[in-house]
Amino acid sequence: MTTDVQAVRWDLSDLYSGPEDPALQQDLDAADAAAGAFRERYHGRVADLEPAELAKAVTDLEALEQRLARPAVYIQLLHTVRTDDPEVGALLTHVQERATAIGNQVLFFQLEWQGVDADRAEALLADDALAGYRHFLETARQHRPYRLSEPEERILAEKQLTSRAAWNRLFDETFARLRFTVDGEGLPEEEVLARLKREDRATRRSAATGFTAGLQEQLPLLTHVFNTVLSDKAIEDRLRGYPHWLTERNLDNEASDAMVEALVGRVTDRYDLVARYYRLKARLLGLDTLYDYDRYAPLPGTQRTVSWDEARATVLDAFGGFSQRMREIAEMFFERGWIDAPVADGKQGGAFSHPATPDAHPYVMVNFTGTPSDVMTLAHELGHGVHQYLARERGYFNADTPLTTAETASVFGEMLAFEHLMGRESDERARLGLLCNKLEEMFATVFRQVAMNRFEHAAHTARREEGELSAERLGELWLETQRPMFGDSVVLTEDYRSWWSYIPHFLHVPGYVYAYAFGELLTLALYERYRDQGEDFVPRYLELLAAGGSDSPEALVGLLGLDLADPGFWDRGLDVLASMVERAERLADEVGPLTD
Secondary structure (H helix, E strand, C coil): CCCCHHHCCCCHHHCCCCCCCHHHHHHHHHHHHHHHHHHHHHCCCHHHCCHHHHHHHHHHHHHHHHHHHHHHHHHHHHHHHCCCCHHHHHHHHHHHHHHHHHHHHHHHHHHHHHCCCHHHHHHHHCCHHHHHHHHHHHHHHHHHHHCCCHHHHHHHHHHHCCCHHHHHHHHHHHHHHCCEEECCEEECHHHHHHHCCCCCHHHHHHHHHHHHHHHHHHHHHHHHHHHHHHHHHHHHHHHHCCCCCCHHHHHHCCCCHHHHHHHHHHHHHCCHHHHHHHHHHHHHHCCCCCEHHHCCCCCCCCCCCCCHHHHHHHHHHHHHHHCHHHHHHHHHHHHCCCEEEECCCCCCCCCEEECCCCCCCCEEEEEECCCHHHHHHHHHHHHHHHHHHHHHHHCHHHHCCCHHHHHHHHHHHHHHHHHHHHHHCCCHHHHHHHHHHHHHHHHHHHHHHHHHHHHHHHHHHHHHHHCCCCHHHHHHHHHHHHHHHHCCCCECCHHHHHHHHHCCHHHHCCCCCHHHHHHHHHHHHHHHHHHHHHHHHHHHHHHHHHCCCCCCHHHHHHCCCCCCCCCCHHHHHHHHHHHHHHHHHHHHHHHCCCCC
């Protein structure tokens, strides 16, 4: 039986039966009561706790925070697909306000733990009673130099709902409602962007023109939102004493400044790979000049529409070819209503996998339009989903991973899907199309994300040095940081000047984007290990996923024989990309002209 993608909506009843489920308020009330009891028992005593007592306190706090997370996760997921429902919006605000108030009651614990003398903390962490929470407690102390007093932290937490969080919600709801006029038709963001992957150039140009017009109409609002978030970040960084706009993100990612600088530096040094590939693509498309709206055009004769059932089969077969366990986990997402797939009114754009809570399961959201790229997006998010499902056993505090290693699991899922498709395709033209599509996605993950990191760096720096930035100034910074990636291979039009304004990561998680490049290049190194070791690699990789965030990325990846501290590490993945460009060039020569 054929599955209509419109019917693939997630079932959130494993969390609550609906917004009116009394269990939701009961969980908030129970978390509130537990927070009060926790504060009464431990406030002012953390520095004096013995190892077993500290372990009990962390266990109690973990149970409390997991219970509090359940209603927060539920309403966040519901709002994602119903941004236009005012009742859902009101419940979102209510849950956020309750969660903030409850969280403020236990805020003292982290602050007091961070205030423990270094020698005393080291002695406590060496005790076996705290072995299960050692990494959690160690990482909590990394922010020690940048913490404020408890009253100050409480003020910042309460104001968050009416500062950056509020602007993020405005951005999300604006784009969920927004319709872009393309050839007389009003289309949501995801459908417009999908048209940039059509074979017909006029269709791509119309989509880009319509998207630009829609963005420019909203540009005064989007510019204000972006400036406000930039300013909010600058204020908090100043209050906390962070020396750089990226310091907080690097600490959260458990990545040293030197490691991130090495990554960004090595990627920008290899921008020539992007230009080299797009010169090849211009030849394959029979075009003298490539414009920004040509970047994702399929090769002539290779465009096709993929059904939901075919996408499902491709991802499951690809995962199963690597590990039957991985396939079984991914299959649960399809069979148990853990995926929300269609483009729909009121639904946010993009895609994600949310881990929810360890006593539940992850949920995946995509906007499936039937392009081959959508298959890779599905594999990407299910890579996350499998990772999150396996890591649940570590518990609420140890399941969560830094963005860097989280993106490794997702990109590995994409690689499995790509190699599966290449392995079953015998037509050389189709193989070339698959390879080019994969290269473009990898360039978007590595080079484009680093170029966007360069834009973020320029924007945060300029906002702090120049004051409020105009849309024109942001457009200048955008083109100045994006053009070097393409060199002379792609012309970025003036229309492209406003395309910084639709990217949610800049607002939701400042500094996020380099994690994609980190994950892609780490995955390429891991995939080379898989090629070398075969079946022996599989259980070790699954152990890496199941470890969640129970140790540092360097330690966990080190178990597979990779050294993230080596400045030359990133060249391994970049060399794989270079070899894939060479592979595309050879295959193009073998296939011959694709156009008349």
